[in-house]
Amino acid sequence: MIETRDLWLRFGPVAAVRGLSFRAEPGGWTALIGPNGAGKTSALRALAGLAGYEGEVLLGGRDVRRLGRRAVARLVAFVPQKPETPAALTVAEYVLLGRTPHISYLGGEGRSDREAAARALRRLELERFAGRPLGSLSGGELQRAVLARALAQEAPVLLLDEPTTALDLGRQQLVLELVDGLRRDGLTVVTTMHDLTLAGQYAERLILLDEGSVVAEGTAAEVLSAPNVAAHYGANVRVVEDEAGVFVFPVRTR
Amino acid sequence: MEATPRVEARGVGLRAGLATTAFLVAALAVGLAVGPVHIGVGSILRSALSYVPVLHVHQPLGAVDHAVLWQLRAPRVALAALVGGMLAVAGASYQGIFRNPLCDPYLLGVAGGAGLGATLAIVYAEAATTGGSWTVPLAAFAGAIAAVIVTYALGRSVGVSHMTGALVLAGVTMATFTAAVQTFVQQQHTQQLQSVYSWLLGGFSTATWHDVAICAPYVAASSLVLVLHRRVLDVLSLGDDEAASLGVDVNRTRLVIVVAATLGTAAAVSVSGLIAFVGIIVPHTIRLLVSTSYRAVIPLSLLAGAGFLVLTDVVARTVLSPEELPIGVVTAFLGAPFFAIVLRSSRTLR
Numbered sequence: 187m188i189e190t191r192d193l194w195l196r197f198g199p200v201a202a203v204r205g206l207s208f209r210a211e212p213g214g215w216t217a218l219i220g221p222n223g224a225g226k227t228s229a230l231r232a233l234a235g236l237a238g239y240e241g242e243v244l245l246g247g248r249d250v251r252r253l254g255r256r257a258v259a260r261l262v263a264f265v266p267q268k269p270e271t272p273a274a275l276t277v278a279e280y281v282l283l284g285r286t287p288h289i290s291y292l293g294g295e296g297r298s299d300r301e302a303a304a305r306a307l308r309r310l311e312l313e314r315f316a317g318r319p320l321g322s323l324s325g326g327e328l329q330r331a332v333l334a335r336a337l338a339q340e341a342p343v344l345l346l347d348e349p350t351t352a353l354d355l356g357r358q359q360l361v362l363e364l365v366d367g368l369r370r371d372g373l374t375v376v377t378t379m380h381d382l383t384l385a386g387q388y389a390e391r392l393i394l395l396d397e398g399s400v401v402a403e404g405t406a407a408e409v410l411s412a413p414n415v416a417a418h419y420g421a422n423v424r425v426v427e428d429e430a431g432v433f434v435f436p437v438r439t440r
Numbered sequence: 441m442e443a444t445p446r447v448e449a450r451g452v453g454l455r456a457g458l459a460t461t462a463f464l465v466a467a468l469a470v471g472l473a474v475g476p477v478h479i480g481v482g483s484i485l486r487s488a489l490s491y492v493p494v495l496h497v498h499q500p501l502g503a504v505d506h507a508v509l510w511q512l513r514a515p516r517v518a519l520a521a522l523v524g525g526m527l528a529v530a531g532a533s534y535q536g537i538f539r540n541p542l543c544d545p546y547l548l549g550v551a552g553g554a555g556l557g558a559t560l561a562i563v564y565a566e567a568a569t570t571g572g573s574w575t576v577p578l579a580a581f582a583g584a585i586a587a588v589i590v591t592y593a594l595g596r597s598v599g600v601s602h603m604t605g606a607l608v609l610a611g612v613t614m615a616t617f618t619a620a621v622q623t624f625v626q627q628q629h630t631q632q633l634q635s636v637y638s639w640l641l642g643g644f645s646t647a648t649w650h651d652v653a654i655c656a657p658y659v660a661a662s663s664l665v666l667v668l669h670r671r672v673l674d675v676l677s678l679g680d681d682e683a684a685s686l687g688v689d690v691n692r693t694r695l696v697i698v699v700a701a702t703l704g705t706a707a708a709v710s711v712s713g714l715i716a717f718v719g720i721i722v723p724h725t726i727r728l729l730v731s732t733s734y735r736a737v738i739p740l741s742l743l744a745g746a747g748f749l750v751l752t753d754v755v756a757r758t759v760l761s762p763e764e765l766p767i768g769v770v771t772a773f774l775g776a777p778f779f780a781i782v783l784r785s786s787r788t789l790r
Contacts, residue, residue, distance in 0.1 A: 234685050259687030270679040274732040278447045279674075286675050287687035292668045295449065303447045316445035339686070 187212050187374040188233060188262070188343045193241040195228045195398075202228040203239070204398040212342065215366070215375040217389035219382060219409075221419045225398040226378035227267065230347050233376065234264035245343065259287035263336035267347040267378075273321025277331050280320055281306055284338030306338040310364060326357035333364060344368060346377040350384065362388050382434040386410050394418060406432040449674075451735045460743045464521075467747035471517035474754050476761060477508050484509065516647040519655065519711060520753040521746035523644075524718055526659045526708040528745020530701035531719025532726075532737050533666045536673035537694045538604055544719040545705040548611040548698065549587035552618030554709045557583020559622045559636050563629045576639065577654070577710035584706035587614050592698065603691065604680070641766035642713030644753050651711045662704025663742050669697055673734035715749070715768050721775040722748055728782050748775075 188210050195203040203225040210216045218226040231237040235250055235258045243250040245261045253261075263284070271280065284306070285299040295303075307313055310330045315323065323331060329349065336344060349365060350358040358381070366388055369375045379385040385392055386406030394402040394409050396418040402409045410432045415423045426433045472484050479501070487509060489497040501509060530545035538547070546552075561579035591614045595607035626636050672693055675683050680690045709715075722745040723737055730736045749767075752774060756767045 231681075236681055236684055255684075255689055256687035259685060262685070264682070264685040266679075266681055269682060270677065272677050272732065274727075275674075275677075276450070278445065279449045279733065282447060282449050283675055283678060283686070286683075289671075291672070294671060300447045304445050307445045307447065313445040316447060 189244040191242040195232050195239045210374045212372050212374050215369050215389040216391045217385040218378045218393050220395035224395040256287045261341050262343045263339040263341040264345045265336050269332050271320045278316040281334045281338050284335040303338045306334040310334045329361050343374045386432040456730045460740050464743045464747040467750040471750040515649045516644045518652045519647040520644050520749045522659045523708040523712045524749025525742045525746035526704045527718040528722035528741040529663050529666050530705045532723035532741040533701045537697050548591045549614035550584045550705050551714050552615040553587025554580040554584040556618045556622040558639050562635050581706050581710040588702045639713050641768050642715040643767045655707050655711045658707030662700045665700035670734045670738040717771040717775045721779050
């Protein structure tokens with residue numbers, strides 16, 4: 187559904203992304219992993235049409251540059267790492283703003299928009315929060331509201347930048363399970379992720395970036411090796427693999 | 441059976457809409473009725489209705505009262521309403537596009553530019569600030585527009601991705617520069633100090649229907665554009681990235697809103713001088729009392745701003761009657777404590 191071909195992203199003389207090519211299909215979850223500054227967020231922003239790039243980004247086989255801004259927004263929903271969540275907006279109002287690409291520039295929401303927002307609220311079990319201001323929600327509830335806003339966009343591609351930042355362990359699993367549910371509904375999910383164990387458990391494909399280049403790509407078992415993590419994160423880790431998945435533990439060196 | 445969540449965006453709301461409209465109507469009535477010559481609200485109504493051809497209402501007022509009402513007071517009230525509504529709605533819009541609650545309609549240099557333009561006209565063209573001369577308002581309007589264009593060009597020059605912050609800084613730069621030049625010119629021509637000063641403080645003492653006619657089209661067009669953008673302003677409150685990912689052309693939208701707010705503000709300032717505080721106090725009062733959504737803030741600011749400035753003008757012209765207080769002094773003097781009370785009494789997040 188979403189595909190990049192030789193994607194380059196430059197900030198002046200510095201290339202943040204160097205020749206990224208990948209293809210993500212409906213019902214699939216691709217995780218971009220890599221150390222800080224590897225270019226994960228830059229790549230995701232390019233996919234969302236928020237950053238200028240060289241190369242190609244294709245949506246359903248069509249060049250994004252030939253599509254209008256609104257057309258792209260109907261195909262790709264993007265959630266930044268730290269979304270702005272105006273404290274006084276209610277959850278319902280916030281989720282309704284996700285309908286913007288379906289509403290004419292100066293128009294207002296129609297019935298179909300309210301229904302889509304209601305579906306998104308139900309899908310993320312936020313019905314009873316609909317009238318609550320965003321400022322009164324806990325971190326986990328807020329992240330669900332953010333997902334609901336992206337879901338209300340009804341775009342087939344969902345891009346999430348670090349969806350579990352600042353959440354506790356339980357909330358991380360909850361949010362990732364919800365995202366996985368959306369993936370099973372048929373969305374194409376692309377996320378950046380810091381936690382390698384979680385990345386390996388939820389994404390069926392990992393792309394390891396370092397200094398903008400793809401240095402490893404494949405399943406968790408293929409990518410998350412101790413030498414790979416040591417070489418690209420500068421981290422000393424023990425990798426344990428069993429039937430439940432691949433686990434990456436940091437180990438202190440003395 | 442699943443419960444269907446109530447999904448609605450709070451707009452103006454019936455109660456808030458009626459209350460604000462009632463406030464404006466009451467303010468207009470007070471503005472027309474109060475003055476050295478008291479004219480009853482009933483007489484004002486009948487006098488107005490006597491102009492409607494088919495009703496055959498008898499004109500209740502004598503020639504003097506009639507002239508006081510329709511030639512002195514009515515244009516003054518109308519102009520104060522136009523200017524107040526414009527400043528409030530422009531302030532609300534600027535706060536929205538810059539996502540900064542302290543922005544006012546003078547942010548991008550409108551005030552400094554208008555002040556400099558007016559000063560130059562008064563000093564070098566020896567233009568009068570009273571008696572329906574068009575030189576000063578025109579110069580103020582031109583100065584305001586020129587200042588904002590320079591500010592915008594300066595803000596844009598740092599690159600589109602940092603424009604929001606850069607525009608605010610460029611506005612401060614522009615305001616400082618125009619104030620410096622204006623003060624310099626003023627110091628060189630101390631004999632006109634009084635005229636310059638009284639223009640800068642702002643007021644409606646010389647308001648005519650002509651002022652109203654000049655100002656009204658700008659205010660109408662500008663506020664129409666801003667009111668139509670009320671939902672888009674809510675989208676922009678999510679930040680540039682998210683608004684863009686929702687399909688909004690953020691920079692073009694910002695430009696459209698800046699142009700609309702600036703044209704309206706410049707037109708308002710050119711006929712009223714510099715009236716501070718309205719653009720901040722009115723939108724924030726709406727936010728505290730009704731909602732922070734721009735769907736409520738924009739239309740209600742327009743109505744409440746109009747009523748607020750009409751009432752302020754009544755105070756300005758009656759407290760020391762027959763002398764007049766500068767209206768800017770009254771807006772700040774009344775507005776600041778009122779705002780403090782509203783702020784203190786608000787318990788909710790809003």
